[in-house]
Amino acid sequence: MLTAAPSLESQMLQAGARARAAASALAQAPSDARTAALNGMARNLRAARDAILAANADDVARAKAIGRDAAFIDRLALSPERLEAIAAGVETIAALPDPVGVTTDDWTRPNGLRIARVRTPLGVIGMIFESRPNVAADASALAIRSGNAIILRGGSDSAESVNALSAPLRAALRDADLPEDAIQTAPSADRDAVGMMLDGLGGAIDVIIPRGGKSLVERVQREARVPVFAHLEGICHTYVHERADAEKAIVITVNAKMRRVSVCGATETLLVDQSIAPSLLPRVADALREAGCVLRGDAQARAITPMQEATEQDWRTEYLAPILSVRVVAGIDEAIAHIARYGSQHTESIVTEDAAMAEAFLRRVDSAIVLHNASTQFADGGEFGFGGEIGIATGRLHARGPVGAEQLTTFKYVVRGDGQVRP
Amino acid sequence: MLTAAPSLESQMLQAGARARAAASALAQAPSDARTAALNGMARNLRAARDAILAANADDVARAKAIGRDAAFIDRLALSPERLEAIAAGVETIAALPDPVGVTTDDWTRPNGLRIARVRTPLGVIGMIFESRPNVAADASALAIRSGNAIILRGGSDSAESVNALSAPLRAALRDADLPEDAIQTAPSADRDAVGMMLDGLGGAIDVIIPRGGKSLVERVQREARVPVFAHLEGICHTYVHERADAEKAIVITVNAKMRRVSVCGATETLLVDQSIAPSLLPRVADALREAGCVLRGDAQARAITPMQEATEQDWRTEYLAPILSVRVVAGIDEAIAHIARYGSQHTESIVTEDAAMAEAFLRRVDSAIVLHNASTQFADGGEFGFGGEIGIATGRLHARGPVGAEQLTTFKYVVRGDGQVRP
Numbered sequence: 001m002l003t004a005a006p007s008l009e010s011q012m013l014q015a016g017a018r019a020r021a022a023a024s025a026l027a028q029a030p031s032d033a034r035t036a037a038l039n040g041m042a043r044n045l046r047a048a049r050d051a052i053l054a055a056n057a058d059d060v061a062r063a064k065a066i067g068r069d070a071a072f073i074d075r076l077a078l079s080p081e082r083l084e085a086i087a088a089g090v091e092t093i094a095a096l097p098d099p100v101g102v103t104t105d106d107w108t109r110p111n112g113l114r115i116a117r118v119r120t121p122l123g124v125i126g127m128i129f130e131s132r133p134n135v136a137a138d139a140s141a142l143a144i145r146s147g148n149a150i151i152l153r154g155g156s157d158s159a160e161s162v163n164a165l166s167a168p169l170r171a172a173l174r175d176a177d178l179p180e181d182a183i184q185t186a187p188s189a190d191r192d193a194v195g196m197m198l199d200g201l202g203g204a205i206d207v208i209i210p211r212g213g214k215s216l217v218e219r220v221q222r223e224a225r226v227p228v229f230a231h232l233e234g235i236c237h238t239y240v241h242e243r244a245d246a247e248k249a250i251v252i253t254v255n256a257k258m259r260r261v262s263v264c265g266a267t268e269t270l271l272v273d274q275s276i277a278p279s280l281l282p283r284v285a286d287a288l289r290e291a292g293c294v295l296r297g298d299a300q301a302r303a304i305t306p307m308q309e310a311t312e313q314d315w316r317t318e319y320l321a322p323i324l325s326v327r328v329v330a331g332i333d334e335a336i337a338h339i340a341r342y343g344s345q346h347t348e349s350i351v352t353e354d355a356a357m358a359e360a361f362l363r364r365v366d367s368a369i370v371l372h373n374a375s376t377q378f379a380d381g382g383e384f385g386f387g388g389e390i391g392i393a394t395g396r397l398h399a400r401g402p403v404g405a406e407q408l409t410t411f412k413y414v415v416r417g418d419g420q421v422r423p
Numbered sequence: 424m425l426t427a428a429p430s431l432e433s434q435m436l437q438a439g440a441r442a443r444a445a446a447s448a449l450a451q452a453p454s455d456a457r458t459a460a461l462n463g464m465a466r467n468l469r470a471a472r473d474a475i476l477a478a479n480a481d482d483v484a485r486a487k488a489i490g491r492d493a494a495f496i497d498r499l500a501l502s503p504e505r506l507e508a509i510a511a512g513v514e515t516i517a518a519l520p521d522p523v524g525v526t527t528d529d530w531t532r533p534n535g536l537r538i539a540r541v542r543t544p545l546g547v548i549g550m551i552f553e554s555r556p557n558v559a560a561d562a563s564a565l566a567i568r569s570g571n572a573i574i575l576r577g578g579s580d581s582a583e584s585v586n587a588l589s590a591p592l593r594a595a596l597r598d599a600d601l602p603e604d605a606i607q608t609a610p611s612a613d614r615d616a617v618g619m620m621l622d623g624l625g626g627a628i629d630v631i632i633p634r635g636g637k638s639l640v641e642r643v644q645r646e647a648r649v650p651v652f653a654h655l656e657g658i659c660h661t662y663v664h665e666r667a668d669a670e671k672a673i674v675i676t677v678n679a680k681m682r683r684v685s686v687c688g689a690t691e692t693l694l695v696d697q698s699i700a701p702s703l704l705p706r707v708a709d710a711l712r713e714a715g716c717v718l719r720g721d722a723q724a725r726a727i728t729p730m731q732e733a734t735e736q737d738w739r740t741e742y743l744a745p746i747l748s749v750r751v752v753a754g755i756d757e758a759i760a761h762i763a764r765y766g767s768q769h770t771e772s773i774v775t776e777d778a779a780m781a782e783a784f785l786r787r788v789d790s791a792i793v794l795h796n797a798s799t800q801f802a803d804g805g806e807f808g809f810g811g812e813i814g815i816a817t818g819r820l821h822a823r824g825p826v827g828a829e830q831l832t833t834f835k836y837v838v839r840g841d842g843q844v845r846p
């Protein structure tokens with residue numbers, strides 16, 4: 001007798017239903033069980049090292065065979081050191097305070113009703129990512145810490161690595177008497193699986209989190225029928241105010257641009273007040289060039305120190321490369337207006353010794369992260385003390401900035417009475 | 424020379440752009456200016472009383488002429504008393520603490536960076552409602568309290584009333600040197616205007632809030648391309664546990680069902696433990712019938728006291744009428760399972776003197792509001808102390824339960840350093 005294989009759609013819907021059921025069970029489970037599972041995940045990842053590295057070697061060999069470039073291979077490849085870092089990251093998340101069940105606010109009404117706002121898990125997270133297999137472990141750990149189920153859908157290039165990583169994670173859930181379906185991998189690398197997740201799997205997915213290049217995030221933001229935590233790009237600004245300390249301005253700007261040029265918190269545009277530009281900009285430019293950075297400036301900047309010409313398009317470009325656009329501005333109003341016009345509401349910093357100007361910038365700039373006298377490269381969940389991040393969001397609802405375990409929760413109102421009825 | 428009238432689409436997009444600009448200005452405005460505007464709104468509403476009532480009388484006459492029923496006319500009609508209540512409501516909101524700029528969390532990192540989470544306005548709210556004109560004033564006041572701009576789109580039946588209400592609101596913004604475009608009415612009663620708002624007006628709208636019947640909310644949830652704060656229905660449960668105090672159970676159940684049957688927090692299903700049902704259910708049933716309620720029960724309930732038969736469909740029905748479905752359950756697990764299966768994650772209450780059982784119910788039931796020994800009709804922003812509500816949400820992201828001024832804010836991270844760079 002022949003049995004037809006279940007369709008991709010029915011497989012995906014079943015995965016969603018299993019995730020929903022697992023999320024319900026997980027939400028009821030004690031904090032200790034989830035902590036035990038997380039510590040078990042770290043142990044299991046170390047124990048499964050050889051299997052994971054072998055699977056990853058297969059993925060890497062296939063990627064090389066189809067001509068993927070060196071940067072792609074670097075994102076895909078695991079090593080004993082990288083795997084140890086993944087396991088250590090899971091342990092860090094295991095040690096985080098449990099956000100679930102925490103009362104964030106409570107008050108008593110005149111009629112005696114006591115109302116509390118209590119954190120609860122969000123539910124089911126759909127994680128859509130590309131070649132970096134470590135995302136599977138990082139995201140799963142943050143999901144379990146916050147009492148959520150997760151469905152992982154990695155790129156087809158990393159499919160074997162992701163399966164090899166998720167097996168020990170699921171085993172750790174079982175060992176802690178938690179439902180292993182709280183962590184699932186999409187049953188197929190078929191591109192249609194992504195579309196089904198963006199549709200919410202029949203209401204099973206509460207939020208989609210994409211991690212990857214701009215085209216992936218664009219597709220997710222365009223097509224998703226469920227909420228998305230994401231940033232499309234990080235066009236971050238460092239603004240050097242006329243009352244900046246010159247040494248801080250140089251050190252912060254070089255770090256903000258050049259520490260790692262490929263991260264979303266890297267500064268892409270430097271704004272400098274015109275009163276300080278003649279003295280400061282040549283020094284900043286020298287330091288940047290020495291670090292390997294190419295500068296593109298407006299007319300005023302180029303009149304001060306030679307650099308390429310910046311076009312209108314430069315102000316809108318996330319280079320993710322050792323290139324910095326430079327603009328001389330009349331003062332804080334012009335700097336804030338430039339950021340409002342060209343920025344991506346991700347991360348912006350002001351360098352100044354003038355406390356009032358700093359506070360004005362921090363208040364007026366409408367970005368997820370605003371900094372004073374610090375590098376934009378601090379835009380990172382680990383640097384914020386979140387023990388990791390599942391992504392960085394530039395949307396305005398629910399999650400903004402680095403998304404850690406706490407922002408993977410929602411809340412409910414718990415009302416305790418003694419027979420009150422409403423008049 | 425002939426000039427073509429601008430298309431509805433271009434008018435709507437312009438309204439969106441003006442709202443976005445107004446929101447930016449409003450976010451920068453001091454709290455005092457917004458408070459002054461809110462108090463001015465209340466004054467202006469009272470001063471414009473005759474014009475508002477005249478416009479409303481026109482709307483009512485038109486509604487009667489096209490055969491709208493009495494309940495519809497009641498929702499639409501204003502009176503001097505109702506208008507005074509609207510003005511007083513705006514004053515209540517004016518007196519609320521300003522949520523904008525409040526630091527909800529702050530900490531210092533080992534490197535000395537001081538990180539604060541600070542509330543900021545959401546941006547632009549798209550309010551889509553039906554016949555009740557008071558929504559225009561209530562929603563506008565909550566939007567301005569929280570620093571947001573709002574675009575109002577009422578039903579065509581209430582168009583004149585809404586315009587007459589919004590004029591004094593806008594005047595109060597002008598008088599407080601705030602942008603009047605922070606409150607706008609959609610330029611047309613054309614149904615297509617709703618579709619354009621659900622599409623976000625080119626990114627101008629941050630959240631849509633529908634207020635009205637189920638078909639409106641369904642359309643909004645189905646078509647919206649931007650986040651929505653809403654509840655489709657309130658299938659609320661009162662669960663009488665075996666250790667309930669009988670008097671409390673009777674008073675709470677009658678209030679939860681019958682205080683007002685048309686509100687979303689009205690109880691639609693009563694669950695009673697089988698051990699207490701034989702003694703308690705006849706008394707509860709008598710009290711409900713005396714208040715004018717029709718009962719529909721499962722077999723066990725009907726064996727105890729006569730009532731209509733409840734079908735599977737009854738457990739899924741929001742009656743919004745003096746009808747109550749009744750089910751006898753084996754205990755708390757069965758009660759929670761029933762709520763998980765048939766409920767709408769809105770509001771549920773347990774009546775019991777057993778503190779441990781109460782806490783289990785409050786923890787395990789996954790609804791926006793869970794109560795112990797209190798009526799489900801407390802599901803209301805005013806009763807929560809929010810000074811009003813723009814709606815009640817059963818979604819899981821950002822806003823849940825009664826949505827007041829605080830939940831119309833988002834946040835940003837403000838990071839203060841002294842030259843820190845990332846290693």
